[in-house]
Amino acid sequence: MPRAFTPKVVTANALLEGDVVYLTADDTWTRHLHEAELLTDEAHAQVRLVDASARVDEVVGVYLADMKPTDHGPEPTHFREDFRRTGPSNRNHGKQAEVA
Amino acid sequence: MYRYNDFDAAFVAERNRQFRAQVERRIDGSLTEDEFKPLRLMNGLYLQLHAYMLRVAVPYGTLNSAQMRQLAYIAERWDKGYGHFTTRQNIQYNWPKLRDIPDILDALAEVEMHALQTSGNTIRNVTADHFAGAAKDEIADPRPVAELLRQWSTDHPEFQFLPRKFKIAVTGSPNDRAVTAAHDIGIRIVERDGEIGYQVLVGGGLGRTPMIGKVINDFVSQEDLLPYVEAIVSVWNLLGRRDNKYKARIKITVHEHGIDEIRAMVDERYGELRSAFTGVDQQLFGAIKEAFAPPKFADKPLDAYQQAYDSDPVFRAWADANLWDHVAPGYAIAQISLKAHGATPGDASAEQMRVMADLAEQYGHDELRVSHEQNIVLPHVHKADLPAIHATLKQHGLATSNIGKISDIIACPGMDYCALATARSIPIAQEIATRFDELKIENEIGDLKVKISGCINACGHHHVGHIGILGLDRAGVENYQITLGGDHTEKTSLGERTGPGFGAEEIVPAIETVVQAYLDNRESADEAFIDTYRRVGMAPFKEALYGEQTSKRSRAA
Numbered sequence: 242m243p244r245a246f247t248p249k250v251v252t253a254n255a256l257l258e259g260d261v262v263y264l265t266a267d268d269t270w271t272r273h274l275h276e277a278e279l280l281t282d283e284a285h286a287q288v289r290l291v292d293a294s295a296r297v298d299e300v301v302g303v304y305l306a307d308m309k310p311t312d313h314g315p316e317p318t319h320f321r322e323d324f325r326r327t328g329p330s331n332r333n334h335g336k337q338a339e340v341a
Numbered sequence: 342m343y344r345y346n347d348f349d350a351a352f353v354a355e356r357n358r359q360f361r362a363q364v365e366r367r368i369d370g371s372l373t374e375d376e377f378k379p380l381r382l383m384n385g386l387y388l389q390l391h392a393y394m395l396r397v398a399v400p401y402g403t404l405n406s407a408q409m410r411q412l413a414y415i416a417e418r419w420d421k422g423y424g425h426f427t428t429r430q431n432i433q434y435n436w437p438k439l440r441d442i443p444d445i446l447d448a449l450a451e452v453e454m455h456a457l458q459t460s461g462n463t464i465r466n467v468t469a470d471h472f473a474g475a476a477k478d479e480i481a482d483p484r485p486v487a488e489l490l491r492q493w494s495t496d497h498p499e500f501q502f503l504p505r506k507f508k509i510a511v512t513g514s515p516n517d518r519a520v521t522a523a524h525d526i527g528i529r530i531v532e533r534d535g536e537i538g539y540q541v542l543v544g545g546g547l548g549r550t551p552m553i554g555k556v557i558n559d560f561v562s563q564e565d566l567l568p569y570v571e572a573i574v575s576v577w578n579l580l581g582r583r584d585n586k587y588k589a590r591i592k593i594t595v596h597e598h599g600i601d602e603i604r605a606m607v608d609e610r611y612g613e614l615r616s617a618f619t620g621v622d623q624q625l626f627g628a629i630k631e632a633f634a635p636p637k638f639a640d641k642p643l644d645a646y647q648q649a650y651d652s653d654p655v656f657r658a659w660a661d662a663n664l665w666d667h668v669a670p671g672y673a674i675a676q677i678s679l680k681a682h683g684a685t686p687g688d689a690s691a692e693q694m695r696v697m698a699d700l701a702e703q704y705g706h707d708e709l710r711v712s713h714e715q716n717i718v719l720p721h722v723h724k725a726d727l728p729a730i731h732a733t734l735k736q737h738g739l740a741t742s743n744i745g746k747i748s749d750i751i752a753c754p755g756m757d758y759c760a761l762a763t764a765r766s767i768p769i770a771q772e773i774a775t776r777f778d779e780l781k782i783e784n785e786i787g788d789l790k791v792k793i794s795g796c797i798n799a800c801g802h803h804h805v806g807h808i809g810i811l812g813l814d815r816a817g818v819e820n821y822q823i824t825l826g827g828d829h830t831e832k833t834s835l836g837e838r839t840g841p842g843f844g845a846e847e848i849v850p851a852i853e854t855v856v857q858a859y860l861d862n863r864e865s866a867d868e869a870f871i872d873t874y875r876r877v878g879m880a881p882f883k884e885a886l887y888g889e890q891t892s893k894r895s896r897a898a
Contacts, residue, residue: 250761254388254392256368256439257368257438257439258392258439259391259393259437259438259439260386260391260392261390261391295398297370297373297374298368298369298370301374301388302374302388308751309714314429316815318882320756320814320817320818320819321390321756321814324390324757325390326389326766327390328391329391329435329755329757329767330767330768331685331692331697331759331764331768331771332685334391334421334435334436335391335392336391341855
């Protein structure tokens with residue numbers, strides 16, 4: 242049996258600000274993970290990745306990050322993505338500060 | 342200290358002008374990221390986890406007060422009001438925006454600073470003993486030769502596309518405070534029959550494959566040093582493994598070919614290129630040396646110092662831990678700890694930077710140093726001024742008296758900032774420092790170097806920590822391996838792994854266990870951790886760490 246596909250989001254860093262962004266279903270970049278499009282189909286995810294990677298004047302380092310679906314949108318499965326959507330743990334900077 | 346001449350100023354200005362245009366072309370879409378990345382790296386600009394990061398070179402760790410103030414200004418104007426001093430004696434800004442970088446670089450140039458060759462496969466910022474020109478045990482100031490190497494290596498046409506990065510460190514003292522044996526080239530100033538020369542080590546490095554540098558030449562004379570170093574880099578430039586990033590550093594080249602074969606090749610190459618060095622470099626060196634002439638030291642009574650030392654226990658504790666012997670009578674080298682318990686190792690706020698700059702200007706012959714241990718040094722202060730200096734430091738959270746103690750931890754940025762990291766380092770350092778401060782046994786423990794890296798690349802020097810901690814990703818969970826017995830001094834040794842790693846919740850108790858095992862095993866309070874470890878070996882520590890765990894498990898069962 243083929244391994245089940247882990248859902249993903251397309252993520253990158255914004256070219257000008259350098260901060261973490263996620264691709265939404267309507268092809269915009271959002272700073273908030275819960276607004277990201279959760280990709281549950283592998284082939285579709287690859288297409289979204291290729292399209293997003295072509296947007297070189299908006300973002301840098303596009304990749305697919307593993308997520309799990311929850312009631313409040315995609316949630317990271319790995320601590321690295323958790324830090325990326327939050328900010329550093331030693332200072333209240335980055336996304337956690339923007340939310341507050 | 343060295344001041345830019347017209348050539349230096351024009352060169353940096355031209356490079357900044359070029360990079361400003363490159364940034365514009367990246368933003369307007371003329372350059373792709375693939376094209377832009379090597380250009381930004383040449384100028385010290387990284388893209389990290391949450392933002393860009395600009396790494397600014399502090400050559401051989403030396404700053405004057407105007408430079409430190411400008412670093413504070415940059416932190417406030419374009420970043421989040423602080424900077425992070427690193428194990429490479431540099432400063433990193435964690436939050437700059439791409440559009441602002443050209444302005445930041447221009448602001449740096451105003452005070453004769455830059456971010457050139459702080460990244461990429463080039464010869465990086467040359468580091469040196471942070472007590473250079475001040476230490477009592479010094480044979481000669483290592484900074485003139487470090488500056489000569491900086492000028493030689495900057496934009497060196499043969500060495501802009503090396504197999505990998507290349508790091509050179511220089512010590513002028515037999516007590517090696519520059520970790521020279523862990524660098525691609527380590528240079529140690531030595532004296533032979535009254536002549537000053539250089540012992541040259543090659544092939545040291547930490548990272549994935551840690552190696553201790555090997556002596557390639559016991560004595561290279563002053564006039565032969567530059568051609569000799571050029572011959573080493575030139576030989577490696579051809580031999581280095583460009584096919585495999587992980588085998589490209591010179592430590593692997595030396596390991597694969599053997600030091601004798603490398604030495605023979607370097608000698609041959611040296612023979613070819615020696616005649617190209619006609620003595621211009623020596624004229625330059627002479628001028629550089631003059632720029633590093635020691636300041637005019639004052640002669641003042643020491644009564645104020647002695648009185649404060651005798652009557653103020655807080656000052657006394659600080660003086661005992663943070664001062665070092667100075668070459669001039671009545672003077673001391675004062676270390677300013679950037680390791681307040683619970684704070685991020687190496688971080689300084691803009692306000693703190695200004696305070697340190699003011700102290701350097703008022704009391705310290707306008708000199709500051711960045712140590713690879715992520716502290717700031719006032720290299721030339723008269724002891725009579727120390728009570729006033731200490732009082733000011735205290736008001737700004739800079740008077741922690743813990744230099745060389747368990748809370749004076751080197752920690753890389755780790756996964757809180759770094760895109761390469763596999764785990765966090767900073768919170769572990771914060772927790773260890775906080776815990777041992779609570780226990781109030783820091784002074785009882787004495788000298789103990791804890792060094793933490795958040796990945797195998799070892800920016801936190803964990804291999805040479807008395808206690809080294811390496812953060813890894815074990816199946817999606819942060820996991821920390823402990824090594825014991827590393828040594829960063831002239832007796833360089835690599836730590837040995839204790840065994841399986843510990844989770845983020847377990848690592849601080851594990852360090853406590855290691856320290857308790859040391860306290861239980863030491864012969865007396867005078868026996869430092871590293872000496873106890875060398876005497877008793879790994880066994881008692883292992884037993885304390887894992888024996889206990891096993892018995893816990895069996896109790897639970």
